Amino acid sequence: MxxxxxxxxxxxxxxxxxxxxxxxxxxxxxSTPVTEALARYMTSWSEQGMDWGGWGVVLDQAKAEFARLIHADAADIAVMSCVSDFASSIGNCLSFDAQRDGIVLGEIDFPSVGHVWLAQQARGAVVQFAQPDAGGEIALEGYARLINDRTRLVSVSQVSYSNGFKQDIGAIVKLARAQGALLFVDAYQSAGVMQIDVQRDDIDMLVCGAQKYLLGCPGIAFMYVRPSVAEQLKPSNTGWFGRINPFAFDIRTLDYAQGARRFDTGTPPYINGAAACAGMALLNTLxxxxxxxxxxxxxxxxxxxxxxxxxxxxxxxxxxxxxxxxxxxxxxxxxxxxxxxxxxxxxxxxxxxxxxxxxxxxxxxxxxxxxxxxxxxx
Ligand SMILES: Cc1ncc(COP(=O)(O)O)c(C=O)c1O
Known part of the structure; x- marks a missing residue:
């Protein structure tokens, strides 16, 4: 070959x-490592009855493998079952008022993410779409024209699910930063086949699910949140895994865990986490x-x-x-x-x-x- x-x-x-x-x-x-990881989960369930501790360790390892792929810390990674849920969680944290009501995204981004931002119109958001040219590319000027001092959030697909167009994330970060807007990167079509460095590129939030280039199965997604951004956000879409101590079982106290973990919600998809962990561990050997x-x-x-x-x-x-x-x-x-x-x-x-x-x-x-x-x- x-x-x-x-x-x-x-x-x-x-x-x-x-x-x-x-x-x-x-x-x-x-891959065989993913098959083996799923078999280990099934064996532990079948032979031990339950192993919440062990399954939790594997899920934490999955977060760490994702962090390694994108040059982040494991503490800056949250887990949910899909990318759309993460977008909703972020959207619901943001306020949209006369000073800051804009959301800018690309017309060739994945529709589900667009639907989540459109749903924020009911909360005052004004959604605008950057258009691709005849060659299927969205020029930076397409974003620059729409991003201004009223923009709350810029949402960008690093690689389009539709035509594969690859956006220059570093340049978009600069456009968003210059206007005080947050940047949400959908890396579902790029993570696993592209070098990503959230710290170098100063990205606020980056999401990706497991079953495409991360070599896992459906039903689990990861989100990086920059620590200084996470501290400002209080997700209304929440649950016990987002608490400072999930095992405090205090029904009257809504405290938010430090960093990205505040975006965790209820019982995580452990079995999907086992597959995702093995897939990303394989990628991290490359x-x-x-x-x-x-x-x-x-x-x-x-x-x-x-x-x-x-x-x-x-x-x-x-x-x-x-x-x-x-x-x-x-x-x-x-x-x-x-x-x-x-x-x-x-x-x-x-x-x-x-x-x-x-x-x-x-x-x-x-x-x-x-x-x-x-x-x-x-
Ligand atoms: C770029 C991109 N973003 C988001 C999604 C959908 O993510 P989810 O189903 O996890 O919400 C897809 C699915 O194909 C995708 O390609």
Missing amino acids: TNFPFEAQRALFPILQKKAQLSSCSQSAL DMAQVEAYIEQLSAVALREAKRHNLPIASPLDPSRKGSNTAIRVKDSAAIERHMASAGFIVSARGPLIRVAPHFYNTEQDVAGAMAALARLV
Whole structure:
């Protein structure tokens, strides 16, 4: 195989012996460490009856693995079951008044996050969308035009779920900071395949769920909150795990734990935490700079092959301007997804698009094969 740096790790994903799984923008492949972590959970449940202590330790390890991936401290990470819940939790903490009522987000961000911000209109928020250009990219000026001294929150998807466009987060932070707005980064399509450093980039909040590039399963998500920001926020969406001492069992006292833990709510999704922990631990054995460079190499192959087969590309045409996902416009994406699966290529349909989204374990041959199969089907 040409230029394939992850031969040894590829062997940890049994499905790849039979199929080309290229659906990491939706669900990544199952690895043996994740299978083993889930089996350990089931064994402890089956043989010990319950192990809240042990399951809690694994969940804390999952927080620590996520923190390591994004260069944060484990104490700055909260856990919930999905990214939308985190967005709601943050939205409900903010006040929207005549001085500060603006929320700015990208038109190609994930709709669910947009819905959460739109729901804040009932609390006085004014929501504005930065528009992509004809090439599917949102220029910084698109945000700059909308961010002003009334903006409370800027919400940005680091990589678009739809066309894979990659935004310059460091530059957006500067725009938000200059106007005194908070920055909420949705890293669901970037964490696990891109270097992320929340401290270097001075990010306020960053969210990501487990089942895409983090190699876990659905039902768990993580949020980084900058400590100085967390201290100012009092989530109304709360529960006993957000208390200073969850085991105080004092029904009359609503105290908020220090830092990000105040965003924890009720009993966490421990089993999903076990899977997420193992997936991220595997990622943390890799050199993320090498993964990022390799994903860009696969993007170049995807774009080259799509062009060669005259497939209509919806993604940015410069591999350095996109994440893993290369989106192709098709007529019936659900049917194409099914036909591709029958041909051994697991890709992901979204609206009018088929998304080919490799992870580090995919080869150039996987990507080129998928584009050739797509060309035969469309
Ligand atoms: C970028 C992005 N954000 C958010 C979501 C949805 O997150 P959740 O279902 O965890 O709320 C998705 C799901 O595809 C996504 O791709």
